[in-house]
Amino acid sequence: MARCSEGKICLFYGHNLTGDVLLLDPVDVANVGWAWKDRASSVWNRSDRFACIWTDADYYGHWFTIPPGAKQELLFAYDNAVTALGFGAFARHHPLAESRHPPALRGRVAGCRRVWRPA
Template sequence: MKQKWIRGVMTAVLLAGFGALATYRALPAGAESWQDCATGQFCLYDAAGGAGSSWAGGPTENTQTYPADRDDKAVSAWNNTDRWACVYEGASYGGAVQALRPGFRGDLAAASVDLTGKVSSHKAVKSKAGCWTGFERCPDGKLCLFQEPSGRGAGTVSTADNPDYGAAWDNRVLSVWNRTGRHVCFYRAPGWTSTWTADGRDFKAYVVLKGRSTTVPAPYAGTFSSHRLVAGTSEC
């Protein structure tokens, strides 16, 4: 049952709940490719100044994983939309991030964080602050775990108890959104056991109440090995 949960929930449900790759419109290459980014499109180029090969997506066409021919290839960008474009060093909105304002057109080296040749995912948001959170990927009614703060990075979806995370998720959870109708109790060891010591006190479980999202604080961050859902926190 342990391995079945890891394979079934942490792989198949993740792909279904978090969405598939966006479909891009191919753009013609060339040194004058700045002119090829239509209004309402976010365009990336594999050379400086909008030159080289290019590809584009609409403002709502977010993608969490680039195919090999685009991964770590972007050198310049034109955000020809009315939204902020967030580009990320890692897949699943992970790693370093650049927030490109509406209308931005230039080399990635000119932005606040230089991600030249490093971009692996992107999304469009209404405000700049949205670039630093990925909680919106969590479907209603699910418990979502993430490997970076604020719902960023690799994520997985669950609706069930899990007595053992296994290697893929053991000691990796840094943020949580509990969108289920129950509270969730996280434990330091498999089998819903062990304790943490904080401020001279021992704590059996770290609790995230129903409907709450959080970046897990120290000393709990990156230490979860199992969890279960409960009707009342006294059950933890």
């Protein structure tokens, strides 16, 4: 499964990391663009950072956290719905959720958040 380069986050058109793939650097992307908006069905985060995905542009809508190295099926509300990805300021340490995660991830758990913008 070398279709996703180390250090990248990859969006796949099909489930189980199949179909067309979009390779992205681990940087904030407010809108993946019309060619990939609402198209991904699975994700592989090969970066060393937590990734946050949103269903709407500019980091709005439903969000989901993908740990470093994780392969994730996008089901239900997230299937064919990814529009934005965040790292950096969007992925933050969330100590209250640590007990839900395996020991290897404890202390590295992140949650997603939006940057506040005045109306």
